[in-house]
Amino acid sequence: MNDTIAAISTTMGVGAISIIRVSGNDSINIVKKIFKGKDLTKVDSHTITYGHIIDNENIIDEVLVSIMRAPKTFTREDVVEINTHGGIAITNKVLELLLLNGCRLAEPGEFTKRAFLNGRIDLIEAEGVMDLINSKTEKSRKLAISQVNGEVSKLIKDLRQKVIEILANIEVNIDYPEYEDIEEMNNSMILTNIDSIEKEIKNILRHSEDSKLIKEGIKTIIIGSPNVGKSSILNRLLNEEKAIVTDIAGTTRDIVEGNVQIDGIVLNMIDTAGIRKTDDVVESIGVKKSLDLINEADLILYVLNNNEELIKEEKEILEKIKDKNHIVIVNKIDLENKLDLNELSNYIQMSVKDNVGIDELRNKIKEMFNLEQIEQNDYTYLSSARSISLLKKSLESLDAVKTGIKNNMPVDMVEIDLKQMWSTLGEIIGETYTDELIDQLFSQFCLGK
């Protein structure tokens, strides 16, 4: 708990500058050992110092070092941030020097965990920051910031208020049964009341699923028969958008061939034999392999050849993908049309050679993942798996309420699930059990002896 940790806090290889963050009691002393410039132990807190990182007198890089002393730091510990000139090799070298001089490599999310344990941030902020750290694109960074700002909290708070009003009414019926003036909250009234709540939760969930795609990237495969031009489409996407191509394994178990960014949306191109190797090999893999991939992908780009008639296998695949997110691309429209377009319902015509249809593909993807709408919504949705699963859990409770009502359960049984839902919603924004309900009871109703 008390040791000093370090990690690279920017995405490797992105941008001109990399930041290495160090946190803990010894952070300033450790950095001092590898720094040539002003004495870092003597500079003011929250200032930036220019100098060089050195390894036994050898200059490694020209850097700016931010010194932030506890407690007004992200982790409430002494924090040093080293801004290097990027480049994987140099950044790694600096980190290595820090580790050699007494730092421990931070576990994923450990800075945030410390911030949380030191009482700097609450749980939902912690998740937001966690996402911020992990976010790969500007769009998801905005999303993460929105969560920290508590816009999600407000949405959830509103929902909870609606639930607590129902609860207070039920409670008052139970605790003051002799009060005939107070409306009896019966099952059918509960049903009416939770209807709008259900819609809202589902709405947030839908946006959240979309936002998850933004953050984690859209798992995308390009499939198609040999020689339809899959590789050239991929290469065009990669080249045009100046995408980063790395060999780093993604967050999923898939091997990602490359990340393609389209207006800030990340497409994780799933490595398939068909993409990486020559088209000849794909033939041997056949339809079976394609079907497996179809099931895993968030988005299927299915490429057909304008210059060939549809074959049986291609028709089969069209049938398989019709219920998934997919885009049919008819490539090679610069060649003679032999494909019967009437057999397709929805497609994009493309010629990679003549640079036709790429923009249309991009727009289609944006449209498909509802990205326009997400932007308009100010990013007020949940962006961590924990929050999403809690919201789903509260929806389950809501379903249980409905089932209870359907089974004619008495209102105090039905209320158990309603209360559960209320407390699950509370968990999302980190509000634990308090006297909220009692307070609501007495402010909403007039009671007394």
Place this chain on the structure above:
Amino acid sequence: MYEIIVVGGGHAGCEASLACARKGHKTLLVTGNIKNIADMPCNPSIGGSAKGIVVREIDALGGEMGRNADKSLLQIKMLNSAKGPAVRALRAQADKITYPKNMIETLNSTPNLEIKEAIVEDLIVEDNKIKGIRLEDGIEIYSDAVILTTGTYLKADILIGDTRTRQGPHGEKPSNHLSEKLKEYGFNIIRLKTGTPQRIEKSSIDYSKTKVEYGDDKNWTFSFDNEIYYDKDKQIPCHLIYTQPETHEIIRENLNKSSMYGGLDDIKGVGPRYCPSIEDKVVRFADKERHQLFLEPESIYYDDIYIQGFSTSMPKDVQERMVHSLPGLENAIINKYAYAIEYDAIDSKQLKQSLETKVIENLFTAGQINGTSGYEEAACQGLIAGINASLKLEGKEPLILKRNEAYIGVLIDDLVTKGIIDPYRLLTSRAEYRLLLRHDNADMRLRNYGYQVGLVDQERYDKFENKKKEIEELTESLKNIKLTPKVETNEYLTSIGLPELKDGISLYNFIKRPEVKLENLTKYIEKEYSNEILEQVEINIKYEGYIKKAVEEANKMVDLDNKKIPEDIDYDKIHNLASEAKQKLNQIRPTSIGQALRISGVNPADISLIMVYIKKEYFYEQR
């Protein structure tokens, strides 16, 4: 020289002294006025939502209130009977003459128990340990433990309009110095307030303008002894009326004359939210056109009628006009005027879960002195304080009921963990697991504890064991009894309003259906079982899913409650604890992580820090 002295003869004091004496400890009950023992100075009623369940719990543990109420009934009904089993509770009108009379008889016939009439003005304390009490006249009485159950009598002031009179209910003499002494010993003294409505001469009421409210046409008892002392056909009814626009007008016009609204400018007491005065209701809920009032009989031996819902601290002349504006009360004679009462209480956060004070060893407190309100709330604390004072002298661990075991546990945990601002009343809403804390299963939850501490005798315990056995037996047999879609079976089902069967089904599965009642199907069960057994079995089966869920939730809390915080923990050593949290933790000194989490102002981040600290420091030190 006594082992235990109980100061105060109200509902808390009665239970406390009975528990101590029955456990074989030489006990003295000191009260300001013997004839006011077990008095009901406010409502002529016992039970109600949540409170009725507490009375059952008191009975299950071997306390007296349930049995005593059963002997004194004017009327009784089951509340919320149209709702589910979790929220049912008994509410009774109890005779204000009979109830105390029966209780005094019980006290007098209990061995080891003496009663003395005196006012206590100080404690004898040596090295922060209680040694006895000092009376008004300077006489000292020594004991090993003291239980204070002083009710509203600490520096009591009766408030009517612009007059403040230093006296307790019934014009009794209060204790003027005890609360000051308690302050000197280190208690934080808070001032609370409550009120009571007028009593009306019965013959002056025109009942034709009221709505009659009867008791249930079915026999009920609070006690698991199930002894019926009343005739259900001769219950005394209550009557319902409503305030009129004129009533509200009178109140608004005279608002500044009410003690609480400017009549007196030195009000410090905080009144109960759940029990506002009529002027509070009219002011706070201005858009409400009328308020319900119940006319409740106090006794068959005198003619006072209590107006439930009309408590006020208006001057007497305004009270006359207010009462006369009510339907049926136009010519009513007021036998006693309504009043508010201010009194001192201690900060309940200075108590341990056992109700022993943290300030003075072997000193226990129970009832209104702890900031609660209500006869039942007082009685159950008295019982627990009596049990735990005795256990302490016996060198045994205290009896601490968990929030998932009893409303009593909820109440005491709330008191010591959260503290109070206004007088505390139990509500079912205060319990997280009320499906587990039912009226019907109070004995299942608590009889064992009562037996273990020695307040439940062998005969009652055997009866309980037998009940448990029969419940298991019936539950098992229902799995083996099959209903088949035979003509006569379906005819019978149709005759009791149930749909016909298409396939065979076990009785066990059949009664899971909400509309099916086990009492209608007894002809398919060979052995005869009491209604009590049938009810238990039916509830357990019918609500199995919900009960299971509640148990799972409760277990999570129990897990946290079982994570103990070392008694000597130094919160100042935990870096980064929020200062509010640190201050509260130092004050309350929770015994478990679960309890710490329930303190308002202590957030999960603080809990993480505490857990990390305990793990680090204590594991390290032990090694």
